[in-house]
């Protein structure tokens with residue numbers, strides 16, 4: 096089950112990064128960056 | 143002064159920099175919250191505590207997975223044509239019975255919230271489903287959104303699953319048992335009231351334009367409503383109720399998996415669409431809210447770190463007895479601006495402890511109702527934001543304006559229930 | 572304030588997010604190293620997996636220390652650190668571990684019962700990551716301050732609702748990571764449930780006559796400065812409460828609620844033959860009324876928000892502006908020593924005699940660090 100959830104985190108992380116690169120507004124890109132941090136740390140099972 | 147200094151100053155600095163960022167500089171709410179948290183830490187002599195700022199966000203990691211996957215589900219059923227087709231069918235069935243239809247719509251909105259304990263899930267699933275129906279039936283878009291937001295909150299508080307009540311109970315080691323009837327007392331009268339206030343008048347009037355409605359209906363029915371097309375919704379209902387009602391045999395998949403499985407199943411039916419493209423668009427719509435939750439997490443952690451939390455909670459507890467009920471009816475929903483669950487934990491538990499003479503289950507239920515109202519409180523206003531989104535209204539404050547009166551009635555009802563907790567409990571079987 | 576976003580800014584922001592993640596990661600990982608304990612002579616180190624081999628090689632395998640006296644007698648089990656946010660419980664167990672000389676009977680100690688809760692701190696609690704003490708020779712001993720719950724990484728994803736297997740009791744899903752809601756535990760459950768099962772197996776096998784689970788509670792919570800006793804432990808607990816009263820230590824005595832399941836004082840009593848005792852002291856750093864949250868608060872309990880709350884009559888402990896860890900751990904050690912005396916009185920052949928463990932007065936006089944072994948410089 097943990098693996099499935101890590102896969103979901105990865106999926107959403109990739110979607111957020113994709114959105115970040117297509118976004119035309121700097122602050123919305125920054126908002127995406129905020130969301131990326133915990134997703135990365137959970138994906139790597141650090142926190 | 144001793145009491146106010148320095149935590150009062152920190153409070154002003156944090157709230158002040160949030161207001162400055164969000165309203166003067168027009169930064170996104172998420173960024174304003176994160177910046178306010180950093181300012182609070184700096185004022186509080188904690189420097190720039192990366193560990194605390196990042197750790198705070200983890201309070202909502204599971205929540206953002208649920209929201210993102212719920213959004214993907216919603217986008218998918220939109221693209222497959224299911225949403226419109228189902229809405230059309232419901233209108234045809236109940237057009238001639240306005241009272242039944244208003245109450246029925248309210249129940250439909252509440253169900254996912256009852257099962258998942260999340261107002262967001264309610265707004266984004268059945269809320270999104272009934273929104274076009276209600277608008278076609280003549281309910282103005284903002285009132286539709288208001289009804290969906292209120293129904294979603296009542297659904298989140300109604301049994302069987304109510305997370306704020308679990309959080310409040312957990313704080314005093316009270317198991318989540320025996321809450322069903324008290325929670326129905328808290329929610330059913332309000333749900334009926336809101337349906338009658340926001341929906342019924344328009345349905346009764348038949349304010350919809352019959353011809354335009356008929357035209358819309360036939361366009362919406364373009365993808366025929368077959369059992370196959372309905373599969374994603376049926377699958378989701380089965381997955382969610384299985385987990386809730388057969389916990390001993392059902393695998394605990396959790397909401398994100400349930401939503402994603404249901405979303406994937408929509409690929410097999412209806413109109414063809416690109417799943418990855420739909421998912422990306424869904425996440426793009428969700429990022430502002432996901433970011434707000436991250437900002438809120440940082441904000442709460444820093445509040446706790448520098449002592450603002452204790453300052454606020456004890457200040458509220460210090461109110462004279464006659465102000466106490468007013469204090470809880472305002473402070474719990476207001477704190478919900480940061481987060482309804484956070485409010486249940488930070489303020490709900492102290493208030494429950496302060497009211498220990500009264501029936502704990504009834505009081506805990508009513509406090510959870512107040513915490514639920516937090517989902518209407520800007521800037522987060524999860525229920526309000528998403529409800530505005532599903533009716534296509536850009537400014538969610540227009541929706542919140544119509545929620546104001548039902549929300550006040552809700553808060554008053556919660557206080558009435560608390561003051562008469564023992565009496566009401568005496569009437570329940 | 573509008574700024575245009577480009578793929579380049581996106582790349583820069585992504586790099587920034589990854590750097591922040593990396594910095595935060597080093598801080599989070601700093602809690603992954605086990606604490607150092609210096610057991611008194613005579614203690615043998617075992618692992619919990621010796622009683623339930625399902626734990627072998629998992630993060631739930633946990634050191635268990637046993638000291639046997641020369642003379643035969645009873646067996647006493649002491650658990651500290653069921654909740655890592657309640658440091659006086661752990662430190663009282665550590666004082667027994669590092670000071671006790673057992674002359675009669677057997678003493679079993681698990682200083683960090685939920686060891687999986689020590690490798691992280693809970694989001695939004697802003698708790699310190701460690702607490703430190705100065706030893707008699709000026710050295711420093713540091714112990715982790717963790718989370719009430721098992722590290723999320725081991726219990727993720729948490730179910731929406733945690734259903735206690737033995738009773739069907741429903742709690743918020745995260746409580747599955749609270750070992751004191753998981754007893755008696757199940758062998759094929761979650762890591763925390765398995766660990767609870769291991770401890771139940773240890774009790775069944777080693778048959779301790781008396782078993783302590785040491786806690787702390789928020790000052791605003793009614794069950795504080797309290798002993799919670801199972802029906803079977805009630806007589807012994809009542810005697811002890813009277814003795815403590817004579818020593819000037821006020822203690823509430825609460826019967827273990829029958830409908831609150833998964834806790835030590837209920838399940839150990841119902842599933843094993845030991846006499847369970849759970850004890851609580853007043854700990855501002857875990858309370859919801861607390862102000863500034865840091866190591867100092869954990870060690871001293873000095874908090875002006877609690878001064879105001881106390882004046883408002885909101886607290887269940889007498890609060891004079893502080894609740895030092897010496898006072899809190901001292902309440903625990905003194906109470907355990909009083910229990911041991913009464914165990915001997917009530918059950919002739921079950922006595923356990925322990926020397927060398929500081930009581931409340933000694934701890935308050937010399938400081939807790941004075942009684943820790945001067946190691947780990």
Ligand SMILES: [Zn+2]
Pocket residue numbers: 653654657786787788
């Ligand atoms: Zn505890």
